[in-house]
Amino acid sequence: MSPSNQNESCTIFLSYDNRSDPLCVHLRDVLNAIPGVNVTMDQMINATDHEPGGFEAIRAAILHSDLVLALLIAESARNSRYVLEELVIAREWNIPIVAVIPKGMKESLPWFVDRNAIEVDVDGGTHRYDTDKIADMLNRFVEAHLKRDRHYLPKRQIRGHSQSILSTIDVAKSASPSLEFQLKGIASVTQAACDIALPLAQKNKEYRQNLGMDHGFLMEAAAGFSTAHKIYAVSYDAVSKFWSSKTQAATAQKYLESQTQRTRRLFVFSDAREAHRLRHVLAAHHRQYGAEDVGDDRGGVFLCSDVNYFSKVVQAFLKGEVYENRRQEIEQRDFRDSDFGILAYTGSGTGPTEYWHLQLTGAQFTRNLLGNTLTGHFKSVTEVFDDFTNNIKPGQFDAHEYGVLRWRNAFGDSKKNALWENALKKLFRREDLPTDDDSVPSGRVLHMVFFHKTKAGKEYRDQLLQTLHDQAEKIRGTTGDSEEKLVEDLYFSISTEKLAGLEVRDRRFGGRIRIDPWFVEQYPVALFITFKSFENLREYYQNENHSEARQAIWSALDSQIRDCYAKANALPRGSKERRFFYECAEAYAGSWMLRVDLQEYQNISMIVRNDPLPHGWDKIGRPGF
Secondary structure: OOOOOOOOOEEEEEEOOHHHHHHHHHHHHHHHOOOOEEEEOOOOOOOOOOOOOHHHHHHHHHHOOOEEEEEOOOHHHHOOHHHHHHHHHHHHOOOOEEEEEEOOOHHHOOOOOHHHEEEEEEEOOEEEOOHHHHHHHHHHHHHHHOOOOOOOOOHHHHHHHHHHHHHHHHHHOOOOHHHHHHHHHHHHHHHHHHHHHHHHOOOOOOOOOOOOHHHHHHHHHHHHHOOOOEEEEEEEOOOOHHHHOOOOHHHHHHHHHOOOOOEEEEEEEOOHHHHHHOHHHHHHHHHHHEOOOOOOOOEEEEEEEHHHHHHHHHHHHHHHOOOHHHHHHHHHHHHOOEEEEEEEEOOOOOOOOEEEEEEEEOOEEEEEEEEOOOOHHHHHHHHHHHHHHHHOOOOOEEOOOOOEEEOOHHHHOHHHHHHHHHHHHHHOOOOOOOOOOOEEEEEEEEEEEEEOHHHHOHHHHHHHHHHHHHHHHHHHOOEOOOOOEOEEEEEEEEOOHHHHOOOOEOOOOOOEOOOOOHHHHHOOEEEEEEEOOHHHHHHHHOOHHHHHHHHHHHHOOOHHHHHHHHHHHOOOOOOHHHHHHHHHHHHHHOOOEEEEEEEEEEEHHHHHHOOOOOOOHHHOOOOOO
16 A cells, blocks of 8 residues: 555554554554555554543644544444544544444444444454455555645645635525524634634644544534524533533633523533532623523523432423333433533524534534424423523522522622522522531542451552552543543551550540541551542443452452453453353452442532632623623
8 A cells, every 4th residue: 555646655543442452563563564654553652541641642643644543343442432532533633534343333433433444354252354455445545535645734725725615605505594504603613723724734833722522512513503593402510511621611612602692501510519610601601691581582591400400300301202111211312411402593584493403422412403393302392491481580499390590690799699609509409408407418529448357457468559559540540531530639548556556635634535446457458539529430430440440459359359350351241241240249349348438518608608610701791681
């Protein structure tokens, strides 16, 4: 294989999971032997996605590649968040992607990858691949798509491409109301992309651009949200984390400022602290499209707890669905782990309104045309939002039907903290607490693991502590879906002779202070990890890094646990037998350790005294009242 012009070189970035190393290294050597082809992978740029700043180097390598070759044969690679992030970066920069996958797995790929997939045979867990076949298909791909260098295009070419796209949009924009409005939005994004590309075209100037998944969603969603005549949207803090991100603040603010004043948005919060952290963000949304009275042509900003959202609001959304099975399916698929918007486009002509459904689930962003009329739960969603807008006054909490609070201008005024505090108390009121108790489980979570003396005594302690130290960096470096580090702090503790013999007296009374040694005698070694929120703890429990660290630590306790993991690892993902052997390992480990999770219990009055996130949100929005 060689590029069409002998003076050109073709740089291929290999995207893979660490467990694909043998295939990756072999394929790298095959491709590097071809004149004019250069292969880049994270090992060659001395960076990994777990090291500080490592992923920045990987991003730079992707941006300077002509093609991303994704080795997605192993299930671990297809499910890897880091591999997906690399593919998202390539897509955002229009870098071609070729995936190598097992036969019959195209449906499991992201929609923007499956067009150029090379399928290989997988037999009994052994990957039989023909590197000549892969090289031949890549050759044809290179000949068809990479006939000239894409990097550092002259400014006139960048502007020319931009103007060509804008001209095409101008000709096509009369097709339908939604298409006309979306094309206008795409035109603005195209112009912004041109402005981004111009400094990049100058080789001698440093250029940095945020290419995370949240950024990609905001760029894609902007074209649709900025041109809709009316918007009904839900933002759940466990999904749309970009509202609180410092690095995404500027992009999120532009995204907000482009939205219609007829927007109705419900913010769903896990706890009072998260709601207060976004106080400036909520005020900015209210300035952009909120009203100070019902019946106004403007929209509104609404808030509710996740408890009320799932128990009341979502059930109201689903009333338009007749069948119970379908309601359950939709609730799990579209509401539990997703944000969404229903967008209405009326256009400037006389055509009918068109409705679109936009949804964000993890790293996946989808758009679906609903047509000129709404049915089922889509219709119910708009009716519920209109009910919010027409019947809940600004500042009012609808305690009975929905458990929803409507934002009012005074909530954003730091001189009126009492109003905001009272609103939060209503919003996060817990039925199981006395009426005068406004404390809420909120904020940091302490995750504790205590190891029993049988496996943490002198005989095993050194091995256990060594394993804990070996896994510490993996645990500390664990990141969530938004690349935010999940773990705030981590440390180990052991029972020492000094502590065991500690005797102290109360200085005021002279009496001995009783210190019960029983628990630490039984559990002399402990691991403590702190998280800033319940959501981070939940994400950490299910993270693959944590799973690997857990396996190493549990395996240090007992040979039976090691055997269970060995049997589980030999079985395919998703199988009942694999789950059975893992749960056997958990059962054995339960004999030698205790897991305990506790959450900070805060008074809402204390929460309100903390400063909300700044990031410039107090200057965003356009007052309309």
